[in-house]
Amino acid sequence: MARIEVFSKxxxxxxxxxxALLKSKGLEYEEIDVTHDPEREQEMRHRARRKSxxxxxxxxxxxxxxxxxxxxxxxxxxDRMTGAATQERETRHFPLLIIGSGPAGYSAAVYAARANLKxxxxxGLEKGGQLMTTTDVENWPGGDAELQGSQLMDQLxxxxxxxxxxxxxxxxxxxxxxxxxxxxxxxxGSYTADAxxxxxxxxxxxxxxxxxxxxxxxxxxxxxxxxxxFFKDQPVxxxxxxxxxxxxxxxxxxxxxxxxxxxxxxxxxAEKILQQRLFRLExxxxxxxxxxxxxxxVLGDGTAVKAIRVRSVKGGRTRELPVEGVFIAIGHRPNTGxxxxxxxxxxxxxxxxxxxxxxxxxxxxxxxxxxxGDVADSIYRQAITSAATGAMAALDAERYLSELQRPxxxxxxx
Amino acid sequence: MSKVKTxxxxxxxxxxxxxxxxxxxxxxxxxxxxxxxxxxxxxxxATAYDERLAVRKxxxxxxxxxxxxxxxxTIPTLLLFKDGAPVETxxxxxxxxxLDDAVKRxxx
Numbered sequence: 418m419a420r421i422e423v424f425s426k427x428x429x430x431x432x433x434x435x436x437a438l439l440k441s442k443g444l445e446y447e448e449i450d451v452t453h454d455p456e457r458e459q460e461m462r463h464r465a466r467r468k469s470x471x472x473x474x475x476x477x478x479x480x481x482x483x484x485x486x487x488x489x490x491x492x493x494x495x496d497r498m499t500g501a502a503t504q505e506r507e508t509r510h511f512p513l514l515i516i517g518s519g520p521a522g523y524s525a526a527v528y529a530a531r532a533n534l535k536x537x538x539x540x541g542l543e544k545g546g547q548l549m550t551t552t553d554v555e556n557w558p559g560g561d562a563e564l565q566g567s568q569l570m571d572q573l574x575x576x577x578x579x580x581x582x583x584x585x586x587x588x589x590x591x592x593x594x595x596x597x598x599x600x601x602x603x604x605x606g607s608y609t610a611d612a613x614x615x616x617x618x619x620x621x622x623x624x625x626x627x628x629x630x631x632x633x634x635x636x637x638x639x640x641x642x643x644x645x646x647f648f649k650d651q652p653v654x655x656x657x658x659x660x661x662x663x664x665x666x667x668x669x670x671x672x673x674x675x676x677x678x679x680x681x682x683x684x685x686x687a688e689k690i691l692q693q694r695l696f697r698l699e700x701x702x703x704x705x706x707x708x709x710x711x712x713x714x715v716l717g718d719g720t721a722v723k724a725i726r727v728r729s730v731k732g733g734r735t736r737e738l739p740v741e742g743v744f745i746a747i748g749h750r751p752n753t754g755x756x757x758x759x760x761x762x763x764x765x766x767x768x769x770x771x772x773x774x775x776x777x778x779x780x781x782x783x784x785x786x787x788x789x790g791d792v793a794d795s796i797y798r799q800a801i802t803s804a805a806t807g808a809m810a811a812l813d814a815e816r817y818l819s820e821l822q823r824p825x826x827x828x829x830x831x
Numbered sequence: 832m833s834k835v836k837t838x839x840x841x842x843x844x845x846x847x848x849x850x851x852x853x854x855x856x857x858x859x860x861x862x863x864x865x866x867x868x869x870x871x872x873x874x875x876x877a878t879a880y881d882e883r884l885a886v887r888k889x890x891x892x893x894x895x896x897x898x899x900x901x902x903x904x905t906i907p908t909l910l911l912f913k914d915g916a917p918v919e920t921x922x923x924x925x926x927x928x929x930l931d932d933a934v935k936r937x938x939x
Contacts, residue, residue, distance in 0.1 A: 433926060440928045542868070542924040549864025567864040586871055588926055604927045634905040634922035643863050646891070647904045720902055742904070 419499040421446035422474040424461040428630050431483040432471040434754055437590045438486060441602045443506070444499055475499060487757040490602075491593045508607040510598065511537045513814050515582075516589050516755070517616035519546025520800045521790025523573035524807030525614045525814075530580035532815045537583035539603065544586070545570035546618050547749075547791075548800055550640040552668060557800055569800070594760045594783045611821060612785045612814045615768060616807060619749035619791040619798070624656070628715040629745065636722025636742045637715055641665035645672045648742040654679055654725055656712045657746035663687035663695050665746050666704055676704045677738060681730050683708045715743060751792045761786060768793040779810040785821075787813050834877040837888045840896055846887055848915040853937045854885040858901075858908045860892050866907040868924050873909070876930060883938055913937045 421439060423446050425432035439446050451458035451470070465472040465479055473480040475498045480486055489495040515525050518540040529536035548554065548566035557564060578584060587603035598609040621639035623629055629637050638644040641655070645668060653673040655666045658680035664687075666678045678695070685692050698704040713728040713735055725743050728735045751766045762769040762782035770793045771780045779787040789810035790803035835857075838846045847854045857873045859866035877886035891898040891906060901910055901917060911919035911933055919933040 433929065437926050437928050540868075542926060543865065544868040545864060549868065551864075567862075567867065570864075590926075634908060634920070635902065636904055638905050640865070640905075643865055644905045646860065646906075647898070721904065 419444075419476050421499070422449060423447070424449045424451055424457070424465070424470055424472040424474075426450065426470045427452040429470050431754070434590055435471045435473060435483045435486050437588075437604060438483075438490060438602065441506075441590055441604060441607075442490070442495070442499075483754075484757055487591050490591060491595055491757055491760075506607045508609060509537075510609045511535065511583075512610065512818055513537075513612045513614065513811075514539060514599075514601060514608055514610035515614045515616055516592075516601075517541055517546065517618055517752075517790065517792070518544050518574070518584070519548065519570075519616060519618045519790055519803060520573060521616035521618070521792075521803040521807035521810070522546075522614070523570075523577045524804040525616060525789055525811040526577035526582035526807075527573075527580060528808045528811030529614075529814065530577065530582040532811065534811075534815060534818060535581075535583075536811075537585055537608075538577060539585050539587050539589055539601075539608070541617060541752075542588050543618075543620065545574075547620075550642055551664070552642050554800065573804075589755050591757070592755050592786075594756065594786060597785070599785065612787070612818050614779075614807070614810045614814055615753075615781070615786065615788045615792055616790045616803075616810070617752035617755070617792045618803075619751045621745070622748050622750045623745055624712060624747065626712070626714065628717075629712075629743075632715045632717055632722050632743075635720060636717065636740075637745065638742065639745050641668045641744050644742070644744075645669050648673050650674045651741040652677070652739060653742040653744065654712075654738060654740045655744045655746055656680075657748070658682060658684075659686045659746070659748065660688055660691060661748075662746035663691040665744050667691065667694055667698065669744065670698050670703045673742070677740070678704060678706045679710050679712060679727055680706065680708060681711045712743070712745075749791065749798070751795070753792060765795070767795050776816070777813050779806055779813045785814075785817055787817075835874055835886045835888055837890065839889070840894050843889070843894075843897060846885070847912050850885050850912070850915070852883060852885050853918075853934070854887055854912045855934065856910045856912060857886070857888045858891050858898060858903045858906055858910070859888060860890060860906055863906050865924055869907045869909070872927060872930065875927075876934065880934060880938075884934060911937060 513534045513536040515522050515538045526538045551566035554564045587605045589601050589603050591602045593600040598611050599613050601608040652675045654677045656679045666676050669676045709730050710727045714726040716724040724737050724739045726737050753766050768788040770788050781788050787810040789806040909921040910917045
């Protein structure tokens with residue numbers, strides 16, 4: 418059996434992905450965590466001639482990082498290097514696989530199931546998507562006044578199930594876009610599909626400060642509705658200036674003793690109605706807004722956040738604010754790590770779709786691979802726009818699959 | 832019947848403190864979306880490890896003192912206890928492989 422070494426660090430999502438990929442192939446590996454081991458980190462840098470983690474070696478031969486590992490897996494190189502001694506996992510085939518279980522994924526499932534495409538939805542780690550971490554959904558057309566995010570997602574899931582879409586609780590770690598049918602590797606199973614709709618959405622972004630990472634779950638959070646509860650009658654801060662930041666500040670104002678919104682500009686990007694609510698709370702003294710400031714450091718005693726240090730973007734002066742919690746709401750990053758680098762066209766990680774007026778609006782650069790929702794949208798990012806593109810992706814996939822079945826018709830159509 | 836038992840401040844000592852096997856405790860609340868996403872994975876772990884691992888749930892709404900005692904400030908938080916002491920903290924929804932890694936490190 419090949420000896421596989423994975424050089425990793427404590428907090429490194431691509432290390433997790435690399436390990437998950439190896440594990441999904443039944444490969445055993447030796448992990449070398451270099452977070453606190455400068456000697457072995459030096460060894461890694463010397464052998465790999467790279468500074469980033471992860472770095473993977475098979476029988477002493479340098480493979481590279483996660484992208485390289487994925488590419489090697491796709492090309493069959495990984496199987497060759499490991500002696501192809503990988504155990505066979507059950508592989509299930511579906512005409513259409515939908516990756517992601519937000520509004521885009523479930524809407525695609527409803528449309529595809531009704532078109533008798535027998536789709537399966539693979540839910541991913543954050544089943545239900547971003548709406549699961551919101552409270553009131555006030556802009557879903559036809560929704561009643563009390564509609565909650567998690568309730569809406571339950572209803573969408575039930576709707577998809579009603580038309581016998583399969584819902585599979587797995588997390589896809591890689592998609593091989595070079596093979597037909599597509600080959601997808603999950604944490605728990607392997608799948609093949611004739612067409613794939615990518616509806617993996619986007620996840621909350623963090624600033625990337627080491628102290629922010631160190632205090633995650635100890636006062637640093639990206640979800641006020643999940644964690645606001647723990648800060649009853651305590652001072653908290655929210656970082657950001659968009660809809661999410663203002664919504665989080667409004668929500669927390671009902672729980673915390675005081676909310677400070679920290680924004681690096683001198684105006685907010687959030688919807689006007691949300692801004693008005695925020696300014697009203699500011700007048701009441703329950704919220705203060707610290708304009709033109711950035712989060713510089715999260716301060717604490719090792720077990721809990723006690724304060725934050727903020728820095729003025731005008732002049733760089735720093736000051737400390739005593740807070741027990743700090744909520745990061747600075748935006749999102751698309752979940753496209755399951756693709757090997759540049760196998761699908763993207764812009765800043767967001768998948769590029771055809772758009773326009775000639776149909777196939779949701780087509781990506783790879784025939785048979787469609788994208789819907791936030792993974793292909795950095796602008797609108799609404800539940801309803803995601804649901805809409807999900808429906809379009811299902812219709813596009815339906816047409817693609819019917820043309821696959823009748824290749825002779827294509828020549829006639831031309 | 833689910834193998835995942837919900838426990839509270841009263842039986843925490845007997846269920847977790849005096850357990851012979853490692854115990855995975857899921858701190859959750861009914862209103863927490865990500866907790867719902869993690870719940871099936873937690874159920875699955877209970878089945879997969881069967882008698883080698885006890886899996887319990889603590890509702891933080893009903894048991895704030897337990898959350899405070901173990902410094903839980905985000906949910907879902909999974910704490911793995913061995914010999915009555917927390918040995919692993921897992922925050923939020925994570926890949927199943929990370930849960931397996933954490934559990935396997937501490938199995939008897």
